[in-house]
Amino acid sequence: MKTTASYLRVIGFMILAFFLLEIIVESGDSLAIVKYPIIWAVLGMVFFFAIALEIVAAALHRILFAGLNEEAKERYIAKEALREQNQFGWFKRKYVEMLGAKPVSEEGEIVLDHNYDGIRELDNNLPPWWTYLFYISIVFAVVYFVYYEVFDGPTQIDEYEAEVAIAKEEMAEYKKNNKDLIDAENVELLTEPADLAAGKTIFGENCVACHKDNGGGGIGPNLTDDSWILGGGIKNVFHTISEGGRAGKGMIPWKSDLKPGEIAQVGSYVLSLHGTNPPDGKEPEGDVWKDETASAE
Numbered sequence: 001m002k003t004t005a006s007y008l009r010v011i012g013f014m015i016l017a018f019f020l021l022e023i024i025v026e027s028g029d030s031l032a033i034v035k036y037p038i039i040w041a042v043l044g045m046v047f048f049f050a051i052a053l054e055i056v057a058a059a060l061h062r063i064l065f066a067g068l069n070e071e072a073k074e075r076y077i078a079k080e081a082l083r084e085q086n087q088f089g090w091f092k093r094k095y096v097e098m099l100g101a102k103p104v105s106e107e108g109e110i111v112l113d114h115n116y117d118g119i120r121e122l123d124n125n126l127p128p129w130w131t132y133l134f135y136i137s138i139v140f141a142v143v144y145f146v147y148y149e150v151f152d153g154p155t156q157i158d159e160y161e162a163e164v165a166i167a168k169e170e171m172a173e174y175k176k177n178n179k180d181l182i183d184a185e186n187v188e189l190l191t192e193p194a195d196l197a198a199g200k201t202i203f204g205e206n207c208v209a210c211h212k213d214n215g216g217g218g219i220g221p222n223l224t225d226d227s228w229i230l231g232g233g234i235k236n237v238f239h240t241i242s243e244g245g246r247a248g249k250g251m252i253p254w255k256s257d258l259k260p261g262e263i264a265q266v267g268s269y270v271l272s273l274h275g276t277n278p279p280d281g282k283e284p285e286g287d288v289w290k291d292e293t294a295s296a297e
Contacts (some may be wrong), residue, residue: 006058017046067162073262180260184239187260192267199269202262207270210251215273216281224276229286236289237267 021039025032033039068076110123119222147153154162176183182188190196204213212219221229230240230250244253254263 006054007159010047010054013049014043017043068090158209182260182264184242187234187238187264187267189234190264190273195265196269196272197261199265199267199272202258202266203269206254206257207266212278212280214278215270215276216278219281220281221285224268224273224278224281224289225282226274226288227283228289232271232289233291234264234267234271237270238263241267 008180018033021042025036025039028035033043036261042115063235065076111124112121114121149157167219175186179197189241191201203211203215207220210218211223212218217223226232228236230245241258242253242255242260245251
């Protein structure tokens with residue numbers, strides 16, 4: 001059995017099995033071999049199967065070779081040697097030419113005059129790939145130095161900050177187009193007339209029974225004064241509408257009936273009623289609320 005050929009066949013068989021599994025198994029963005037560890041076991045079975053085939057082929061080869069007479073064995077060995085020479089001879093010659101090295105028969109011309117414990121040194125050229133890679137690394141170093149040190153190219157921190165800025169813009173645009181991706185932590189006060197008009201409609205359909213159409217309060221508290229039972233500001237109002245008021249004493253949660261974008265709209269409309277002071281408004285309830293964030297700014 002030719003050991004190198006056997007190794008190459010096994011490796012090729014494993015590569016083929018790997019790609020077939022990757023194509024057949026649905027694994028999404030990640031590799032199937034990573035997502036499904038059982039594939040390691042399957043590849044292991046394929047590997048041992050390939051090794052077993054090589055062992056069987058080698059055993060059959062030895063049995064058949066042993067059955068030949070001496071003359072046939074010599075002819076077979078000579079034929080195999082000639083085949084290998086013809087198969088790899090051209091490649092070896094081209095490789096030696098590419099390296100600019102001397103063939104074995106001419107190495108005596110480039111042997112240096114010193115040796116170490118009988119080991120003599122050849123003065124062959126370096127492989128072209130190594131030489132070219134060395135030249136490329138020099139050019140890269142020069143360009144890198146000039147770009148980053150002379151012309152003050154962007155550092156990793158600069159690139160990070162630029163990417164963060166782009167990500168923030170993309171996130172803001174995404175939120176703008178997906179108004180229901182908000183909660184009490186990231187909700188913002190809406191001031192566009194269209195949003196306030198939509199909030200007024202929602203208020204008229206769901207809130208006037210307890211707060212009256214002018215927000216002056218009925219069963220529920222007055223929404224136009226400075227006092228709030230559960231805190232003012234868009235974040236507190238959004239949370240109150242979404243989760244409801246005090247247990248057993250406040251309004252019901254509206255998160256199952258209204259979308260987050262609609263809660264933000266009606267909450268913004270409620271805050272737009274501040275200071276209107278309707279004549280039939282209820283007395284203030286709760287505590288006077290002050291926006292500490294706004295005062296800090």
